[in-house]
Structures are given as structure tokens and as C-alpha cells.
Amino acid sequence: MAETFDVVVIGGGPAGSTAARLLAQWGHSTLILNKPPAKHPALAESLPPTCRKLFGFLGILERLDAAGFYPARGNTVWWGDSRTRAENFDRPGYQVLRSDFDRLLLELAGVSGAHIRHGAAARDVDLSVPDQARIEYEPARGAKASVAARYVLDCSGRAGVVARKALRRKERYSTLAIAGVWKQDHDRQVPDAGHTLVETYRDGWAWSVPISSEMRCFAVMVNGHEAPRSRGLKDLYRADLDKTIHFKRILSEATLTSGPWSCDASLYFASRYAGPNFLLVGDAGSFIEPLSSFGVKKAIASAWVAAVAVHTCLKRPEIREAALDFFSAREQQVYASYLRQSARYFQEAAQYHPHPFWLARAQTGLDPPLNPSSKALPSTCAYRLECAWRRRRGSTVGK
Structure with missing residues (x-):
């Protein structure tokens, strides 16, 4: 039984x-x-300070605050055009592995x-x-x-x-996430060390979450049908990062230490x-x-x-x-x-990017x-x- x-x-x-x-x-x-x-390395995620109310209600806020997660202090975004849009949080959230x-x-x-x-x-x-x-x-x-x-x-x-x-x-479209962990030789290229970064480009978008003062996870979001066939995952990852403006500049003084690896990020219900x-x-x-x-x-x-x-x-x-x-x-x-x-x-x-990637979404x-x-x-x-x-x-x- x-x-x-x-x-x-x-x-x-x-x-x-x-x-x-x-x-x-x-x-x-x-x-x-x-x-x-x-088997692949753990993904980094940003938990904004709006999560704190929920964590407090559930009785786990003190444990999370004591865990020593790197603080999430805001967002820096280049969405559509090349203008920098920065938001600083009134109180920190959490950048977590x-x-x-x-x-x-x-x-x-x-x-x-x-x-x-x-x-x-x-x-x-x-x-x-x-x-x-x-x-x-x-x-x-x-x-x-x-x-x-x-x-x-x-x-x-x-x-x-x-x-x-x-x-x-x-949903009608599919998305593939390709991520890697980078060590920054200098932090002067990053607007704020505690910020989550987001940037769009012609046929995709990229995001970055800090793990520590020196390490960041960088990911690109591409059409699912672009899963590497004729070229390797690493080539696809670097090629899409090269399409960015600000991420490319930030990574010019960084070293890839882990990855890249990929995962399905397609929407469903x-x-x-x-x-x-x-x-x-x-x-x-x-x-x-x-x-x-x-x-x-x-x-x-x-x-x-x-x-x-x-x-x-x-x-x-x-x-x-x-x-x-x-x-x-x-x-x-x-x-x-x-x-x-x-x-x-x-x-x-x-x-700003009239490409099928954006039009479908x-x-x-x-x-x-x-x-x-x-x-x-x-x-x-x-x-x-x-x-x-x-x-x-x-x-x-x-x-």
C-alpha cells in the first residue's frame, strides 16, 4: 500500500x-x-523591493534579509531607443542566485x-x-x-x-534564453553596481543581474527557432551581445567565466x-x-x-x-x-525595431x-x- x-x-x-x-x-x-x-549553473534573478511586503506577510522577510543576498538597488534600461532610463529603489530588493x-x-x-x-x-x-x-x-x-x-x-x-x-x-511565438556569467575587470562601465540592466536591439533583448560586486549574469532573449544548429551556442550568444550598444561596451572589460547555457523561455498558460x-x-x-x-x-x-x-x-x-x-x-x-x-x-x-521578433510579441x-x-x-x-x-x-x- x-x-x-x-x-x-x-x-x-x-x-x-x-x-x-x-x-x-x-x-x-x-x-x-x-x-x-x-546540470547547468544557477540562474541569477532580480527580486524587486515590492516582494518585501509578500515576504513579510509570509513571515520570511527577516531570514531573507539575513541571508546576505546582493542588494537590488534599481534598474537601468535602454528600451527601444538609446536613451538611458534609470530608476533607483527607495529600499533595496534582492539579487539572488x-x-x-x-x-x-x-x-x-x-x-x-x-x-x-x-x-x-x-x-x-x-x-x-x-x-x-x-x-x-x-x-x-x-x-x-x-x-x-x-x-x-x-x-x-x-x-x-x-x-x-x-x-x-x-503562445504564438517561442523564446530562447542564453546566459553566461561574467567577471568585470572594472565596475566603471556599469551605471550602478546594484542595478538590473536591460537593453533592446534589432531582433532581441538582453538583461543582466549582478551576483556580487564583481560577477554578473548576462543573458540574451532570442527567437526560439534560432536555437543553434549551424553554429555553436557560444557563437550565437556572442553574436547577439555584439548587436547591443551598452552591453557590448560593458562587456569590453569583462571575462566570461561560466557558460553560456540555454533554456526555453517561451510563454505558456x-x-x-x-x-x-x-x-x-x-x-x-x-x-x-x-x-x-x-x-x-x-x-x-x-x-x-x-x-x-x-x-x-x-x-x-x-x-x-x-x-x-x-x-x-x-x-x-x-x-x-x-x-x-x-x-x-x-x-x-x-x-524603434520593426522586426518580426518585436511585432509578434x-x-x-x-x-x-x-x-x-x-x-x-x-x-x-x-x-x-x-x-x-x-x-x-x-x-x-x-x-
Whole structure:
């Protein structure tokens, strides 16, 4: 007989760790299946200071402040034209290596009572029984194993262990991210050492996040069909960096120390984000343009709402359908909002770079189709998102 938990969380990233931590705190038996680490170097990400309110609400702000992450102090952007647009934050955010950030959140989940199986890669999920999901996984050592749960949270990101079961929908264009880590011989070329940098060029855009006072991650975002075939990844990476003006100048006194490596950065959403025994959380459900710097915040906020919804389902099963519809509608609305915001940026860039790369992205601002049950959500549910945000540990939606 398979081991059984209230909730099994697939993925130990920000979404998985956050949801598992909350559910464990609220008294539910929770298991995280944390797959082996990726082979390529950890990606650097910028968490703007707007994340601090969410981190404070979740009770992790002090731990993050004490972790020693490099401070995010603002943005310097060359978007469309060559004008420099600089924004300095009133208070710092965080420039993080995802491996370090994810490790901290996973540790906090374990301290809160969540069970963690490291090196456990989920392979398949059987959702055929409405009140129970069965998850097959490969442990770090030994033969294949399985575990059962009343609810499974797919927090596996782009892998989408549950989402790939005919639930995922892609946008009309694809994007490939190519990244490398550089050591700066001098910092005089960088407008501000704590700034995230963004620059557009004819058929792509580039971003840079500092890891320390000397090290930066530089990435280019190109059309997915440009995945290297006739030339190597390194040649493509350097060729696109050479198309920039300001990044090229900054890198003239820098040395590539790691990479480049590539990853799919194409947008997608889900036809539905929840069912009787599953929820698609964070990047498992949808992926937004990284230019917003809100990917991690989106994932953690999604995890919080998912945890509240599952807690409600477990404590008040009579309103399960409303709770799951609420979560699904919220995920659809968030994705649509970010999509519209990104389209406005792309429309601005397309005025200066009338290339198919920009024109295709500028036209993608329509809402993804909504689930009919979600359209009626505001009139049928007895709760609203802004009320849910004020709820603390032990609360249930609908009270």
C-alpha cells in the first residue's frame, strides 16, 4: 500500500517550498518531491523591493534579509531607443542566485514540518480517482516508488509533470534564453553596481543581474527557432551581445567565466489550473516574460493562494469547488494582466525595431480563454482575493 499524505508537492522551487511550508504549518501532512539539481549553473534573478511586503506577510522577510543576498538597488534600461532610463529603489530588493534562494526556502519548509525527499524526480501522476492522486517518482537511490495524496500540487515549473497532461497552451511565438556569467575587470562601465540592466536591439533583448560586486549574469532573449544548429551556442550568444550598444561596451572589460547555457523561455498558460485533486502552481501553470522581474513573486503568490485553497478543501470540503475555481480564476487573471503589460513594452520597442521578433510579441496581449466556471466566479464565490490576502495562518476561504 502506497504511503499517503494530505498533500504531495512536486518541485522544491519557490512555489513548492512556499506552499508546503504553509500547509505544514496549518497541520497538514505534506511531502515535497525535490528533483536532482540542474546540470547547468544557477540562474541569477532580480527580486524587486515590492516582494518585501509578500515576504513579510509570509513571515520570511527577516531570514531573507539575513541571508546576505546582493542588494537590488534599481534598474537601468535602454528600451527601444538609446536613451538611458534609470530608476533607483527607495529600499533595496534582492539579487539572488536561484540555487541559494531555493535552498533557503526549502530549508524553511522543512523546519515548518514538511517532509522532503531530495533527489526524487516525479515521473507520472494518476488523477483518475477524484479524492486521491497517485504519484510515481524515482528516488535518489533505489527502484521506482509511489506515494498517494488527497491533493497534488504541481510546482514543477516548465517540466509540468501534471500540466503536460493536455492542460498547457503555448503562445504564438517561442523564446530562447542564453546566459553566461561574467567577471568585470572594472565596475566603471556599469551605471550602478546594484542595478538590473536591460537593453533592446534589432531582433532581441538582453538583461543582466549582478551576483556580487564583481560577477554578473548576462543573458540574451532570442527567437526560439534560432536555437543553434549551424553554429555553436557560444557563437550565437556572442553574436547577439555584439548587436547591443551598452552591453557590448560593458562587456569590453569583462571575462566570461561560466557558460553560456540555454533554456526555453517561451510563454505558456493552462486551459485550467485546478481539478478535483490537483492544482498547477507558479510556473507549472503559466510562464510570463522575465522582463517584469516578477516571476518569483508570481510563483510565491500563486503558492500562497494554492495553499489557502487546499487548506479550505481539506477543512471544508463542501466548498471545494468554489475554492478551486477561485484559485483557477486568479491564475488566469494574473497571467492575462502580465501578458497585457508585456505587450505594451513590446509595442514600444517595435516602434524603434520593426522586426518580426518585436511585432509578434507586440500583438500578444489578448486574454487567454477563460474556463466557463471561472467567468461566473465573482458572482458565485463568497470571498474575494483582497480579503484572502488579509487572512493569516489557520484561515479558510469562505468564512
